Amino acid sequence: MLVVEKNSLTAEIEAMVEKYGNSRSSLLPILQDVQRNHKFVSEFAQQEVARLLDIHPVEVYSVISFYSFLHSKPMGRNIVRLCQTITCDMMGKVNVAKAIERELGISFGETTKDNKFTLEYANCLGMCDQGPAMLVNDKIYPRLTPEKAVEILNEIG
């Protein structure tokens, strides 16, 4: 990581601490913002968050490792989460999953070579009446068909 990149990340985290406050209970909102902006929370970012909240860096890592939406390893620019829970499963999740895998040329749990997409399964997205459903970043797409799912991903720049 270049020094300028480090400095800008530090400034960014400082601004978040300013916004949420420097108490421990601000940890999750700060990590969520870092995750949203950078698609993962790097070691350097973890150290900076820890320093500014005055806690040990491993406390930060411990929290990241607990939550499935926080990552300590780089992810694709767009994170695709397909619901794998039973009602989406019954409504054709498997065929949607296969179509996405074929189209992107990767399996679930992987990131495309151009870093554009990471594919993951998610547990119940709360769209059981309109399945199968997927989240792309924070946007929800219900009533998927294999064709529709691929179209949605193709439209993402």
Add this chain to the structure above:
Amino acid sequence: MDENKIARDGAVIFSEYTRGEVIKKVVELNRDDILFELKESKLKGRGGAGFPTSTKWMLTAAAKADNKYVICNADEGEPGTFKDRVLLLEYPELVFDGMVIGGYTVGAKYGIVYLRGEYEYMLKSLQDYLEAMRNENLLGKNICGKEGFDFDIEIRLGSGAYVCGEETALIESLEGARGEARNRPPYPVNTGFMGRPTSVNNVETFASVVHIVTKGGQWFKQHGTDKSTGSKLFSVSGDCANPGVYELPWGTTINELLDKVGAVNTKAVQVGGASGVCLSKDQFERQLAYEDAGTGGSIMIFNESRDMVHVLKNFMEFFVEESCGQCTPCRIGNVKLLEGVEMIEKGEYTFRYINQLKELGATMQVASKCGLGQSSPNSFISILENFKEEIFNNGNGGTNGK
């Protein structure tokens, strides 16, 4: 996102209400009046556990502290549940006004909505809504002109952890820690968020409170059964013509519900989500009520074409992933139960071992630290019991019809 076009008609929750109406009424009342109406209504928590709301609020109100909190549990993660999504998107006035009543009653100045990370797409509209309430003096300082009545609401996001729906895990998460359940006692009503008295209530509970305070506990009690008063939102999904959210009085039988949603050839109904129980045809006359088949509202319907071992495997995979790993019965027990389901799937099991696993399930129900591990064996035990003819005695040598 397009909602299902089911008319939102219901006698209690979906009955007419305008934003702020109840808050204007509440500022004229004193705490005890509100607690009395709640007690009269016999409202029980709508998240599924069914703890009396009046008791929870009374304990929080009675606790002495410099600061108290009201938390709305919108970490709706139970498979098959989506009623909170509908309430937050279509009826935010019920949820937020309910929280204001909560703040007034228990003496809290600060409310937090813990919104699951999967619902981040709602965040903007909810924040705009709160801003509109502030502009109308329904939030903020001296609400509706009542001197000293200050209350504001903040929305905090979860990050994809099912266990954070458990109230103490939720509080841990809000405090910036891993979402691991706490030992109880102390309960949050005494030692909650930041060590202060905290009332954690389900989204639908707040919505119900609004109608109780507006129309009275007596009116509320006219709906439902003696022990389960009022009505409930049911999230119906699976094999039926019209899945969606329905408001039905407690005491409705499963058969009545199946008729209403257009379900045919139904083989099984999972009541209460993955952590609930799976009922077979001969039990469809049972009532949806705390005293019979209780639920936080998740109803999943399976027709004759579904393979119950596949259903059970999906549930157990869910619990293996979502167990927080803190206590041994849940962390290892769920893995063992899943292995057992895989053995059944392959036809490589002995009845002796399956019976041992059922006993393990019973152990998990008593020995796990929080509701997750205490309820995760429910589907394992009920599916293997209620569908044993299909799974074990199907004339195919016990290989589940394959």
